[in-house]
Amino acid sequence: MVDMPLWEGVEVISAVNGKATNDDWNATGVSIDSRSLSSGDLFVAIIGPVHDGHKFAKTAHENGAAALLLSFVPDDLPKDANIVLVDDTLRALEDLGAAARNRTKARIAAVTGSVGKTGTKEALLHALSRQGKTHASVGSFNNHWGVPLSLSRMPRDAEFAVFELGMNHPGELGPLSRMVRPHVAMITTIEAVHLEFFPDVEAIARAKAEIFEGLTSSGSVILNGDNSYGGLLKSIAANAGITHILTFGEKSEADIYLTDFTLYPDHSDMAVRIASHEVFFRLGVPGRHWVSNVLGVLGVVSELGADIERAAEALGDLQLPKGRGERHMVPCPGGSYMVLDDSYNASPASMRASLEVLHTLYPDGKGRRIAVLGDMLELGDKSADIHRSLMKDVCAAEVNLLFACGPNMAHLTKSMPSAVTTYHATTSEGLIEPLLETVGAGDIVLVKGSLGSKMSLPLEALLARRPAVLAAAEQRGR
Structure with missing residues (x-):
């Protein structure tokens, strides 16, 4: 059986409403960086605050790009390059991400929070990958270009997908959530970060609550019940018409809570009560903060319809992400x-x-x-x-x-x-x-x-x- 390409040329041209002289090509990936581009990728020339990706279109072509998504044709570009022309390449990347979201049948989770976003996303990827083909954001691709790029890379046959959403100003998270349209949204915690751009921590909580804006009509919210802003977030979610709101924490009042745990220098042993069921497992990474976030991870796993026991077992060999311990x-x-x-x-x-x-x-x-x-x-x-x-x-x-x-x-x-x-x-x-x-x-x-x-x-x-x-x-x- 031959694997389907990530994108066929005709699909890309249609999704971005682009102009092209040749649509007979397939892309196996999507890249905005000519240095890390793999042969067969679609290269999108983003115009950023420092660099204009069009300057690297020739390099991308030489490195094996299947096609180039551009807003103009650089003078040094070889004539044999497959080109898709659009008015705005960032908007085209968003359109491509939207097309990927529209065609998928994957169950999708979105994760935000003041801290712990990337680690939680990686833990979800690790746990869900044992139960089905799972796609996730790479690294911390969580902003206005990272999210549509991550969406555009989602395989058409993915069964689960996990996206990290970040922000440091009000109004940034809502559009990202509406792109992803998650079935489950998790907020790890609210802390004093980005205070340079917010009057107080409550304002940060309200900005993080923008993740609710893209939630599917029957979607679920997973919140940190131990955090002092958990009540506020729960109220915002309820006022938005969200009815399925779950909390996680160390207290038994939470929907997902610790019944026992022991911290060790290189791991933790945990017992967790979730949905009238108790799971006992070893968490392969150390630290109390990881214990807290994993409670939320199990909540997301449950709400996505995956197996909690298998997810908990997988967390035994979880490893720390690069640069995070x-x-x-x-x-x-x-x-x-x-x-x-x-x-x-x-x-x-x-x-x-x-x-x-x-x-x-x-x-x-x-x-x-x-x-x-x-x-x-x-x-x-x-x-x-x-x-x-x-x-x-x-x-x-x-x-x-x-x-x-x-x-x-x-x-x-x-x-x-x-x-x-x-x-x-x-x-x-x-x-x-x-x-x-x-x-x-x-x-x-x-x-x-x-x-x-x-x-x-x-x-x-x-x-x-x-x-x-x-x-x-x-x-x-x-």
């Missing part, structure tokens, strides 16, 4: 040290969660707990106080050494007690040399900060020094 053992003179890579992003809630995980881990020998923290961004005029308030979390985690960077983290380092050795730098690059001079065998090093803080730089230095450190040690030993 991955662990690396790094050889060094005298042994090795552990790096916790949580460098992808940060918020007050996720920073506390990561420090809690650090506290569950015990250094070897004379090793120490080391926190390498970058600024949490988009917190508005409350930023200084929020960063300063992390002092109690750093102390509770029994951190021995704190390396911090950025103007906001300066408020934290100044507030730390003398028992914690601190070092502050203006940028993350400034942390590299003192950090590499300090870290040693038995240490456990947490690296975390907002994406704009560029915590990937000290992370990469910690990981990339492995060969150099060992070679230098061997040289000294001769």
Whole structure:
């Protein structure tokens, strides 16, 4: 049996109302990046704030693009390229995503929340993939171009699909939800993030509630009953005419709740009551925040009509997404040290969660707990106080050494007690040399900060020094 292509040329041209001289081609994927494009992809030339994708149309063609979706034809484009012309390529991508949504019979979930969106989406993908062909957003493709791109990549025979929806301004989430039209919508939690663009946390909750706007007529909502804004979200959903609203949490008043759990350094054991049924399983990733989000995951699985027991069993070998708590053992003179890579992003809630995980881990020998923290961004005029308030979390985690960077983290380092050795730098690059001079065998090093803080730089230095450190040690030993 020959697999059907993701898109036939005639389907694309019709969906985007485009003009083309040739429709006799098939696309096996959709891409907006000529660098990561696979041979057979449809290349969509998005005009963004920094780059115009039309400049890379020739490269996309040379890399094997099946066709190019353009709003004009660049002068350097070979004449043998298959071209579909439209007025607006972003609008065309949205139209293609809408066509994918219209043709699918998949049961669809959408996930949003202040923190935990990507991890929850990955957990759903992991659990549902054991029960049917499942499609999901790649990485954090959750914005005005990432969502239609993810939709456009959905195979026509998918049985389940999971989409992550993000925002940092009011009015952004509603249109994304109306594109996806989910059967189930989950909000992980509401926390103080993006306060630079909102007057208060309640306004964030109301913006997250825009996910209800695209819910199918008989759709379900899954909400965090432990969160202080759960009641508000439940009220908004009810006022929108949604009748099937479920909550998850640690309290028995929730529809999906913990009856027992034990946290371990590398996993958690859980017992969960859902729909008058109790499931016992091992969660393959550590951290109390993961325990909470997985309750919601099981609620989504149930509402999509999938098997809860099989989903719970699958979560036993769930792995941490890249940059969200991955662990690396790094050889060094005298042994090795552990790096916790949580460098992808940060918020007050996720920073506390990561420090809690650090506290569950015990250094070897004379090793120490080391926190390498970058600024949490988009917190508005409350930023200084929020960063300063992390002092109690750093102390509770029994951190021995704190390396911090950025103007906001300066408020934290100044507030730390003398028992914690601190070092502050203006940028993350400034942390590299003192950090590499300090870290040693038995240490456990947490690296975390907002994406704009560029915590990937000290992370990469910690990981990339492995060969150099060992070679230098061997040289000294001769």
